Amino acid sequence: MKTLAFPKFHESIRISDVRPSRYVYYMAYVLELIFYSVRGNFLPIGVKVLGLSGATIVKVGHMVASLVVMLLWTKKFKPLLRTSVIVMLVGFVPFLFLPVGIPRFVFGLIGNMGLGGVVTGARCGYAYASNNAERLFGIMLMFFSVTIVRTLDFLKADGIFVMYVLPLTLLLMLCFCILKFKEEDLEVKEESTKEDAKGLYWALAYFIVYFAVDGYIAGLVSKSRQEYVFVIAGSVLVGVLLLAVFCGLRISTWHLWNFFFVCSIGMGLFAVLAPKIGTTIPQDLFSGLSYMGWPLCIYTLACAQRKFASYRLLKQCTLIYVLLTPITTLSSDWVYDFYPEAMPIATLVFTLTATILLLMFSPMSYQHLFSALWIKSLYKPDMELLQEKVENADRFGKYELTPRQKEVATLLLAAKTRRQIAGELGLSESTVKMHVSELYKRLDINSRAELFKKFGVSEEYEKTS
DSSP states (O other): OOOOOOOOOOOOOGGGOOGGGGGGHHHHHHHHHHHHHHHHHHOOOOOOEEEEHHHHHHHHHHHHHHHHHHOOOOSOHHHHHHHHHHHHHHHHHHHHHHHHHHHHHHHHHHHHHHHHHHHHHHHHHHHSSSHHHHHHHHHHHHHHHHHHHHHHHHTTSSSIIIIIIIIHHHHHHHHHHTTTTOOGOOOOOOOOOHHHHHHHHHHHHHHHHHHHHHHHHHHHHTTTTTHHHHHHHHHHHHHHHHIIIIIIOOOHHHHHHHHHHHHHHHHHHHHHHHHHHHHOOOHHHHHHHHHHHHHHHHHHHHHHHHHHOOOOOOOOHHHHHHHGGGGGGTTTHHHHHHHHGGGGHHHHHHHHHHHHHHHHTTHHHHHIIIHHHHHHGSSSSSSSSSHHHHTTGGGGGTTOOOOOHHHHHHHHHOOOHHHHHHHHHTTHHHHHHHHHHHHHHHHHHOSHHHHHHTOOOHHHHHTTO
């Protein structure tokens, strides 16, 4: 019987792989996530509508706007981003200066709808215009920045800085980054295969489960308790662990996800037992440790998007995410709004159910998301869209080929047919034919035989094609 063997890695993510010229793409998503934390900790909505908190309704508007922008997304996305930025500023700037009440709620809803569109753009930039080192650098910067925000909240920070200066600064920096996006910088697959879809669907499943569980965890953490210091300690500990894993230890992300689920179950269990044991320290420590899921799910999903997703597949996944929102992301809000005393047992039941379901389907998730065929790319400077891409990059250097032409040339030299190339790159055969024609023009040749000759492929290898 074969045992699961995790791969050995020979490359590492290094800080030198982070390209300063691409900062707008990884920083836009980072700024949005930090603003999300500031908004939740220091910018309350403060009203209820039809029994639901204003924060819940605002979250719905945010998600709907994000879906609409994603469904309208094309390669010419600049007008969508400009519109989203304008709506975000029109809403949030008045929101910051209004007292708690209906007007503040209305402008908060408008601002969050604009932010929904901005998030869609930031997510695409983070996935399609950044490499692995930039994604990891950005998500760890976000994680530790959010930990600082939570610490400020724990210390009861208030005043001009956290209520006006910090959110306005984040908003302006976010707008600057989004408006600097260039349409030609986002390299996206033209088509995705069925196997691609399976990989992305599983990455999305873990993403959805994390944010569903996180909603319950957040609803149980009381920032008025002195024990909140253990939440901060747990958060810092897992941040250091994640950096060590991706930059040296090479522990499989499969194990990291298992660690997250254990911590989440532990948090729910100790929340139920807290009245009996007389302390919330274990509950708060496990809560902090469970924050590992935030950077882990964002980094994993973004890498999966880069590896597998065309815009068409990404739109399908966004639609699935929004349709599942009522029973995942929003279910914890409803419990907290109507039955707050049931949060501990609801957290434990929900987390156990999610974990058991994922374990039941773990052979499939391992095959499509955690196997050596895909997971090794997470620990390299960038995702490998083609196995031979790195090995053959230098041979094309002097010809000034586009990345797509290099991929096509590599597969042609590997004796692949046009149909095989189409399947491997997720393109139609007609598109491959067009790329081959452009490649031949750039190389000043007329046939595959001339291509083989130009790059010194043996006569025997040529005949196998």
